[in-house]
Amino acid sequence: MFKFASLLALASLIPAFVQAQQPLYAQCGGTDWTGATTCVSGATCQEVNEYYFQCLPGTASSTPATTTTPATTQPGSTTTSGTGSPTTTTTPSTDNPYTGYNVWLTPYYADEVQTAAGQISDATLKAKALKVADIPTFTWFDVVAKVPTLGTYLADAQSKQQSSGQKQLVQIVVYDLPDRDCAALASNGEFSIANDGLNKYKDYIDQIVAQVKQYPDVRVVAVIEPDSLANLVTNLNVSKCSGAQTAYKSGVVYALQQLNSVGVYMYIDAGHAGWLGWSANLSPAAELFAQIYSDAGKPSFVRGLATNVANYNALSASSPDPITQGNSNYDELHYIDALAPMLSSAGFPAHFIVDQGRSGVQDIRDQWGDWCNVKGAGFGTRPTTNTGSSLIDAIVWVKPGGECDGTSNSSATRYDAHCGQSDALQPAPEAGTWFQAYFEALVSNASPSL
């Protein structure tokens, strides 16, 4: 009786306790949110996006707040003024950006893989295929229309980070330069230089930056513009490439500067051993990367280079593929070891990530330059920071295996002859769309096996 009376007395004294208060960093609002909308003392409920309000440090009074200015920043970074862009000054970690982070799984690829597995009748192959949904790949922002999904991905990564306590890293590919894919046809993009493409590209970058800025506590790693600068090293004899030279350089410089302002760790694409790894190309490549880096003001979040993106080379081949004859840099490790000292002396940070997503099987190409849906390929080494080289931050899967490299339909506008060669699997759909037969082959040929 006495206990009951005292509890009643206590409850009448502290009515605020009737409504729960959310702890620091918990959700406190957003579309369909039905939980508490107030935060513990010292924290304020702030709108991160329309779906997610969060208790962030601070004592502003309105609940929920409507500001979209984040109150926290990337580890090692601080947000400064609130006007214009960029507004964030940042200090990157000097360590491998992958260390200590869980690489977030993109639902885009997981959905593709699960749908594909659903079409496989062989139970053993199907079980193997399903495992691919748990292997992290990069998400390609190959058209500006996809950029809004980046916000939903970052929100998901942020909420996983908060619920698990495990820091999350989201991997993206920035891939929308005007006059894209200048030496090939299969991946011609949506912007053309003649039609104000450089400004449209800058807007695309701005949209990415705006998304990233809203999730300052989620780490983002980006591969910058596959093939673009490599084409400027070796393919200026192709008129589309020489015509694109200025726009590619300005576009990449702009991307580096703007993404740097919101703390995105960047690896610029550097082709592969069979492209820039030839001795005549190494030094011009190092010079170009260093020049672009310097033109951008040496952005501190540029971590290094990405190699072998969407290609098939081994990191470390047990023996040289005969097609590599004449190039002592017959695999990615040899290429990286040869390029790194040149980069360092040119003042460019010599760190690397290497795509091994489709490198499981070697010696499958007729020529080293063959890049389109090469027959016999298998999924390769799983993503890891255990790379065996202090120059290599991580083995990654950049190309989402199963997405096509280019159509084999010779009457299509984006038909490239590489996709019609005898070592290319056919019939193949348009670049970037799902290629079921290719995916199934990657699964069954995977090495290590799935």
Ligand code: BGC
């Ligand atoms: C295609 C892109 C696609 C990417 C990843 C490229 O070859 O052009 O559309 O997003 O591959 O699959």
